[in-house]
Amino acid sequence: MIYFNCDYMEGAHPNILKRLQETNMDKTVGYGDDPYTESAKARIREACDAPDSEVMLLVGGTQTNDVVIASFLQPYQGVIAPTNGHIARHEAGAIEHSGHKVLALPGENYKLSAEQIREYCWLYYKDASKDHMVMPGMVYISQPTESGTLYSLGELTEISRVCRADGLPLYVDGARLAHALACPSNDVTLGALARLTDAFCIGGTKCGALFGEAVVAPDPALLPHFFTVIKQHGALLAKGRLLGVQFDTLFTDDLYFRISRHAIDMAEQLKGIFRECGIPFALNSPTNQQFVILESTFMEALREKVRFSFWEKADDTHTVVRFATGWSTTEEDLAALRDILVSSNL
Amino acid sequence: MIYFNCDYMEGAHPNILKRLQETNMDKTVGYGDDPYTESAKARIREACDAPDSEVMLLVGGTQTNDVVIASFLQPYQGVIAPTNGHIARHEAGAIEHSGHKVLALPGENYKLSAEQIREYCWLYYKDASKDHMVMPGMVYISQPTESGTLYSLGELTEISRVCRADGLPLYVDGARLAHALACPSNDVTLGALARLTDAFCIGGTKCGALFGEAVVAPDPALLPHFFTVIKQHGALLAKGRLLGVQFDTLFTDDLYFRISRHAIDMAEQLKGIFRECGIPFALNSPTNQQFVILESTFMEALREKVRFSFWEKADDTHTVVRFATGWSTTEEDLAALRDILVSSNL
Amino acid sequence: MIYFNCDYMEGAHPNILKRLQETNMDKTVGYGDDPYTESAKARIREACDAPDSEVMLLVGGTQTNDVVIASFLQPYQGVIAPTNGHIARHEAGAIEHSGHKVLALPGENYKLSAEQIREYCWLYYKDASKDHMVMPGMVYISQPTESGTLYSLGELTEISRVCRADGLPLYVDGARLAHALACPSNDVTLGALARLTDAFCIGGTKCGALFGEAVVAPDPALLPHFFTVIKQHGALLAKGRLLGVQFDTLFTDDLYFRISRHAIDMAEQLKGIFRECGIPFALNSPTNQQFVILESTFMEALREKVRFSFWEKADDTHTVVRFATGWSTTEEDLAALRDILVSSNL
Amino acid sequence: MIYFNCDYMEGAHPNILKRLQETNMDKTVGYGDDPYTESAKARIREACDAPDSEVMLLVGGTQTNDVVIASFLQPYQGVIAPTNGHIARHEAGAIEHSGHKVLALPGENYKLSAEQIREYCWLYYKDASKDHMVMPGMVYISQPTESGTLYSLGELTEISRVCRADGLPLYVDGARLAHALACPSNDVTLGALARLTDAFCIGGTKCGALFGEAVVAPDPALLPHFFTVIKQHGALLAKGRLLGVQFDTLFTDDLYFRISRHAIDMAEQLKGIFRECGIPFALNSPTNQQFVILESTFMEALREKVRFSFWEKADDTHTVVRFATGWSTTEEDLAALRDILVSSNL
Helix, strand or coil, X not given: CEECCXXXXXXXXXXXXXXXXXXXXXXXXXXXXXXXXXXXXXXXXXXXCCCCCEEXXXXXXXXXXXXXXXXXXXXXXXXXXXXXXXXXXXXXXXXXXXXXXXXXXXXXXCECCXXXXXXXXXXXXXXXXXXXXXEEEEEEEECCCCCCCCCCHHHHXXXXXXXXXXXXXXXXXXXXXXXXXXXXXXXXXXXXXXXXXXXXXXXXXXXXXXXXXXXXXXXXXXXXXXXXXXXXXXXXXXCCHHHHHHHHHHCCCCHHHHHHHHHHHHHHHHHHHHHHCCCCECCCCCCCEEEEEEEHHHHHHHCCCEECXXXXXXXXXXXXXEEEXXXXXXXXXXXXXXXXXXXXXX | CEECCCCCCCCCCHHHHHHHHHHXXXXXXXXXXXXXXXXXXXXXHHHCCCCCCEEEEECCHHHHHHHHHHHXXXXXXXXXXXXXXXXXXXXXXXXXXXXXXXXXXCCECCECCHHHHHHHHHHHHHCCCHHHCCEEEEEEEECCCCCCCCCCHHHHHHHHHHHHHCCCCEEEECCCHHHHHCCXXXXXXXXXXXXXXXXXXXXXXXXXXXXXXXXXXXCHHHCCCHHHHHHHCCCCCCCCHHHHHHHHHHCCCCHHHHHHHHHHHHHHHHHHHHHHCCCCECCCCCCCEEEEEEEHHHHHHHCCCEECEEEEEEECCEEEEEEECCCCCCHHHHHHHXXXXXXXXC | CEECCCCCCCCCCHHHHHHHHHHXXXXXXXXXXXXXXXXXXXXXHHHCCCCCCEXXXXXXXXXXXXHHHHHHCCCCEEEEEECCCHHXXXXXXXXXXXXXXXXXXXXXXXXXXXXXHXXXXXXXXXCCCHHHCXXXXXXXXXXXXXXXXXXXXXXXXXXXXXXXXXXXXXXXXXCCHHHHHCCCCCCCCHHHHHHHCCEEEEECHHHCCCCCEEEEECCHHHCCCHHHHHHHCCCCCCCCHHHHHHHHHHCCCCHHHHHXXXXXXXXXXXXXXXXXXXXXXXXXXXXCEEXXXXXXXXXXXXXXXXECEEEEEEECCEEEEEEECCCCCCHHHHHHHHHHHHCCXX | CEECCCCCCCCCCXXXXXXXXXXXXXXXXXXXXXXXXXXXHHXXXXXXXXXXXXXXXXXXXXXXXXXXXXXXXXXXXXXXXXXXXXXXXXXXXXXXHCCCCEEEECCECCECCHHXXXXXXXXXHHCCCHHHCCEEEEEEEECCCCCCCCCCHHHHHHHHHHHHHCCCCEEEECCCHHHHHCCCCXXXXXXXXXXXXXXXEEXXXXXXXCCCEEEEECCHHXXXXXXXHHHHCCCCCXXXXXXXXXXXXXXXXXXXXXXXXXXXXXXXXXXXXXXXXXXXXXXXXXXXXXXXXXXXXXXXXXXXXXXXXXXXXXXXXXXXXXXXXXXXXXXXXXXXXXXXXXXXXC
C-alpha cells in the first residue's frame, strides 16, 4: 500500500523525536515556563521579524482557532469566515460553543476577497436593524485554504487594509502554513503575516511535529489574559516544554522550511505524474494537496493499492479525490504510484 | 539542586519514548482510529475489568474534566464538587465556560462525604424554590484528592450508592490515580472504580506519559456523541496514535503500576526522612505528595538547594509546603535531601 | 400621518386592557402559578385540541425561540433553519449565545422544503467527517414566514414526516401565527400544528397583546425542566398572571381569531388598493404583511404622509417596502392611503 | 385571608394602569425608541442627578442581572457576590449560562464588606496560580439585601473605593431599591448610587409596576453595544413603550417614593404588632420585609388565616418566616393581622 491520504500519518520528523529524547530527563516547570519554549518563541519571533509579538504554543488546530477567536471577540460579535472554512464546517460547533456566530460568506476557491468583507460590513453598518444582528468582530481565513489555494500578498494586503479600516482583527489559520510558504508561487512570508494580520498560527502537526500550533500575535494587547483563556478552554499543556522543544527544533537550521520544500517538491512531481497519465485536476493547487478527478469505478480499484481521500462527487460517474504529500513522502512512493497509474491503462 | 516540586518535571518514562520511537514511521489515520489506540483501550478495559466500557484518550486534565462534565450535564444542571476541588478553583472557569455551575461543598480533607451529597440533594428537592435553582446533575471528586488523601472503598461505595439513588452520575478525576492505586493503604481498585462510578479518568501526565488522560465510561450510553463533544471542545488530538502508544505502553507489563509503586516507595522514604528530622506533617497523606510544615525562614534558606511547592501559610512564622515524588525520583535525590536537612540543625 | 409600518404600534386590544384592569387588585402568587394562567393554558390546549400538551407563557419572541431551542438541543447539536429565518438573522446571535449553531439552508420564499431537510440530513449522515460536524438536532421554521408566506398543510405534513423519520424535533415560530390562521388560503390549524410539530408558539405581541408568546409542547417530556430553563434564560415573568390574563382574554370568545380576521380583511383591501393603483407586489403574501415595489423617489415622497418599512432594494431605482395591517388598522386608514396613492399620479 | 407573602401580588399601582390606558392607542415604534421611554429615561437621570448616564429599561430581575453582568465581564472573569446573593442562589445558573463564575463570598447579614472584597482580590493577585483561576471582574451586591438589610453610605463608599482601586465595576441590584430608599435609617440616595457604582438597577416589579427594571449606567462606555447584548439575551421588549410609560409614571409626582414610603410605614406598624405580641425578630430589617420566628405548630395554624413566606428553619420547633408589605398593604390588613395574633394567646 502507498499512502497519500494525508500529511500527518506518521509520528514526528526524526529530528524532533531525537530532540525530545535528548531533553527528556531535563527537569523543568510546567505550562510553558521553560527554556525550550522561551527559545522556540524567540526563534519564531525572529523568523516573523516581529520582535514585539507574543507567541503562544498550543496543541491542536480546532483548539487554537477557538481560543484565538474567543479572545478577539466580544460576546455580541461574530467572526467572518468562508462558508467552507474549517471553523464553519469541521470543528463541530466549537466557535458557537464559545458563544459566537460564524458569519459565513461564500468563498470562491475557498477564499474570501477584501471586497466581500468590505461589502458585508458596509451592509451591516447601514442596516437599520443592525443592533438586532450579530456584529462582525473579526475575520478568519486560512493559508493555504482547505483546498490548497493561496492568498497572494496583494490579496492579503487588501484584506488587511479593509479589516483595519473596519476595526476587524484579522486571523489567519495556518494549520498547513509551511506548505504555503514553500510554494514557488507564494509571495506571503511570515514577516508579511506579522505585518498584515492581528494573529496567525504556524501549524506543526501537519509539518513534522507530533502536534502543536504556534500562535503569533503581533500586538499582544489585543489578546489580554490569553494564558487564562487557554487554560479556561482546556488548551493548556501541562508539559509545555514538549511544544517548546518541537517548535525550537522546527525553527532550527531551517527545518520547518526544508520539510515543506520537500513536500512541495513531491507534490510537483505528483502533478507531473497525473498530467502524464491524463488525470484531470479538479482545481489548480500549488500546495501539497492535489485534487484530481477520477472515474469512480477506477477510483474503487485504485483504493486497493493506494490510499487517498474522498473529497466530493464530481458527477454521477466521477469523484474528486485528494492526494497529499508530506515530509515523509519518498521518491519511491511516487514511482510506485506512477507504475500503478501507468499500468492501469486509464 | 534537587527537585521535589512536582511529578511531571521530565518528559516521559524511557519505555514510552522508546515505543514512540519504534512506531514513529508507521502510517495510521488520525483521531484515534489506529491500532495502538485500539490496543490501549483493550488493555485499559481489561485492567478495569470492564469489557463493555468506552475508553477515550484525551490530552489534558482540565480538558478532560470539562468534556466529561459537559457531556453528563443538561444545561440546567450543575456539578457537585468539593470547594477546593480542581474544577472549583484551578481550572480558570472552564466548567462555567461550558455553562454549568460548580455546586461547591466544603470538603473535609478535600473530600466529600456521601452524607453531604445526600443532604445537599435532599435540601434541594424539598426547597420550594428549587425550580429557580441549579439542579444538582452529577458529582465530581478526585482520587487522590488535591491534598493527597484517599477515598476508601467504603466511602466510595457509599457515595456511589447515594449518587445512584439520586440519579447523579459520579465522576472521579484520577489525574494522579496511579499514585492512589499504589498506596499500601488504598483499597479502591480500577475494577472498583468501574463498578462504582459512571466515569473516571486515568491520568498519564503525572505518571510517566508525555501527556494523556484516559476516560473510562462503564456505560457508554451516558456519554452520547462523546467524540463530537471532544472535537467541539478542541480536545481531539489529530495524531491520536500518540495517546494510544503511550497508554498501550503504560498498560503493558504493569508499567503504570511499577511507576507508581516506585513513586510511593520514594514517598515513604521521604516521610521517614521528615520524621527523622522532626519536621511535622500538615496532614497525613499516603500518596506521592507530602505536605510538611516548615519554619518560614528555614524554608527560604532551603529553597536555595531544594525545589518544592508553596502550599499555604500555616501561621505567621510557618508555611506548609508540598514535596512530590515521581517515577524519576531517585535514592540519590532522597539521600541528598536528607543530608541537607540533617546538616541544617533544624 | 397614517401608519402601516408594523402590527405592534399600539398598546393592547381594549379587551385585554380592560381585563387587566378588572383583575388588577386580585392577589396571586407569582411565576405563572395563578388561576388566570391556568385558565389560559386550558383554553389554549382546547383550541389546539391537545389536552396533554404543556403550555408555557413567555414574554418575547427571541426569548421564546432561544429557550425552546436550548431545551430541545443537546450541546453537540444545531438547529436547521432558513437562511433568512429570524433566528438566523435578527436575533443578535441569541442561539449561538446558548452554544448552538444555526444550520442555515437557503429557503425559497423564506420557506424550507421537506426535501431540503431530508437531503441535508442524508448528506450529514453519510459524511465520513460527520463526527467532526454539528449534528442537526431540530428544525426551526416560522408560520407565516418573515415574508408573510405560508406553509400549506401538505408541506407541513411532509416536513413533519421527514423530521420524525430523522428524529428531529420540529418547532414552528408563530410570532405572527394569528395572521396565518386567519388567511382564507391557510389550511394549517392549531390542531394540525399540535399534531405535526414538537413545539410551536402562538404570538400575542403582534396580535393585540401587550406582549406574550405561548409555547405549546404536545409532548412535554421533550422539554424537561422547562421552567428552570426559562428562569435560567432570564425569561420568567415575576407577575406571570399578566401573561395568563392576556392569553385567557385572547382565547375567550374567539378574540384571537377576530383580531386576525380583521387584520387579514384590511390586508385584502390594501392589496386591492395597490392593484388599483398599479403598484406591483414583490411577492405574493396572503397574510397581514404586504410587500410592494415602489419607485424610490416616490417612496421618499410617500414617507412624508405614510409610515411603512424599508425591506430591501429592488434595483437602482426601486425599493421593496412592507405595509402591515393589524387589529387597529381602520377603514379610514385605508381610505386615506388610497387617496394619497390615487392623487399621486404614479 | 390576609396577604403578607410578597410585595408583587397584584397587577400595578392604579396610576400606572391608568397611564397605560391613556396612551394605549398612541402609535409608536418598538424597542424603546418612543417618547415615553425617552421621558422616563430623562426623569430617571434627573432623579439620579446623573445627566450623562445611560438608562435602559428591561423586563425582569434575573434578566437584568444576567445582561449587566455579561456586559461588564470579559470571558475569563467572574463576579464577586455574597454566597446568599440572588445571582448565587436563585437564578437557576443564569450567570454561568453566560459563561461566568459567581465568586461567592460569605456575607454577614447577606452583605459584603469592602475589606472582604479587598482581601479576596489581594489573595488572588498574589496567588502564584492566579492565571489558572477565574479573575475577579466585578462586584455584585443588592440594596436592600435578600434579608432586607441595608448598606450604609459609609459602607457603600468604602466598597466603591476598593472596587475602583482594583478596577472592578460595582453593580447594585436594586430589585427592591424603592424599599431601601424609603427607610428612615437609609442614607444611600439615587445620586449616591450614581456616584459610587458603575451600574445599578431600579426595580419596578416590586414597587407598583406590572414589571420593569431600569438599569442606570453612569459611564455608558463601560457597557458597549448594550442594546445588542439585551437583544442577544432575549431581553428586548418589542413594545418598549410599556416600560417607558411605567417608569415615566413612577418618576412623576414622586410616585415611586410615595409607594415605598407607604410600604415602609406599613412595615413599621407591622413591627409594632410583632413586638406587641412578643414575636421575636430573626434579624433587624429596616425595610419592607420582616423576618420573625414562629413556633412551628403555631405557624401552621396561622397559615389558615394569613399568607406569609417560609424562610428557613430556626430550630427543631421554630421557623423563620417572612412578612412583606407593599404599596397595596392597608391599615385594615394590619388590624386584621393584629386581631388574629392577639387572639391567638401566643
